[in-house]
Amino acid sequence: MKDLADDRDRGRTDDRDRTDDRDRAKDPVDTWRRLAGDSVLLDGFHALKHAVRFRAEVLVAVTGDRRAALALADELAPDVRDTLDGLLVEVPEAAYRSLVPRPHPTAVAALAVRPSREASLRALTATHRTAPVVVLDQPRNLGNAGAVIRLAAGFGATGVVTTGTLDPWHPTVVRGGAGLHFATAVERLTVAELPSGPVFALDPEGEDIRGTKLPDDAVLAFGSERSGLSPELRARADHLVSLPMRPQVSSYNLATSVAMTLFHWSAAGGAPIG
Known part of the structure; x- marks a missing residue:
């Protein structure tokens, strides 16, 4: 992820005036209200922790209990x-x-600069990707999308792409992702704009994934929670694969399906994480 982090660093100069505003401001609440409209909300201690670890530019951070927040940092980070x-x-x-x-139990919140679209697209479209891109085709549930981003970051995936109307940077998605949007590339694209690479789409009628080796540059596509793959995504797929499932069980949760698929890639010799 070093190249992506470097790209983000180079893209931050446009927001330095906002950072200066934060430094000069005497009232963090006033600063927050001026910056909230176009910033990423980091909701809770863990979201802020991960954002800092993965070099997000944090503009302002507040807490209702500074001593408790720093005690959490001593213990967990x-x-x-x-x-x-x-x-x-x-x-x-x-x-x-x-x-x-929606106040978080840790009483911590922060605002950060969203990574530039250009930097994310460079990571997603890199010629020699060493880890898959996860595509959520027209997802509907904000929490599920956040959980998938958290999984993708944990497995070291290149990034997560959504198609359709769901905003992958919606505050509820970022909350579900625990701030790990900053550890991977996250963008919304059309099916026509998806990164190159062999598309493996999850479908109940596909071949058992246990007999398939997923390449490092795979594009792993998952349909919506209700209606499955869109016709456009299905037409783009090079391979349809299915997860093992007991008869008469309807489906897995979206995040569970992504976790099983990424584990299959990793266990079969996927690129090392780090």
């Missing part, structure tokens, strides 16, 4: 504790609750 110490500003609980649509 000592590698970024000093960075969080410099970022987190304590605000009254009522102020914190006014800034977020």
Whole structure:
């Protein structure tokens, strides 16, 4: 992921004035309200922790209990504790609750700069990819999309692409992904814009995936929770594969299907994570 991180670093200069605003602002609540419209909401301690680990540019970070947040950092994320110490500003609980649509149990929230579309597309369309791209074809459930992004980041996938109307950077998706959008490339594209590479689409009528080796540059496509693959995606597929499933069981959860498929790729000799 180094190239993607470097691209993000180079793309941050346009937002330096906003960072300067944060540094100069005396009131973090006022700063938040001015920046919230075009920033990524990091909802909760773990989202902020992961964003910092994967070099997101955090514009402002608030907490209703700074001591408790830093105690969590000491316990769960000592590698970024000093960075969080410099970022987190304590605000009254009522102020914190006014800034977020759904207060997190950790009472931590932050705003970050979204990676540039250009940087994400460079990663997704790289000529020699060493890990698959996951495609969610017209997904509907925001939480499921977030869980898939978290899985993809954990397996070291190149990225996650959604087609259709769901915004993969919606705050609920970012919350479900625990801030790991910054650990992989995340974009919304049309089927015609999908990255090159052999497309393996999951379908109940496909061949058993256990007899298939998934190449590192595979595009792994998963249909929507309700209607499956769209006709456009099915026409684009090079291979239809299915997951083992007991008869009379209707389907797996979307995130479960992605996890099983990525594990199959990894266990069969996928590129090492790191």
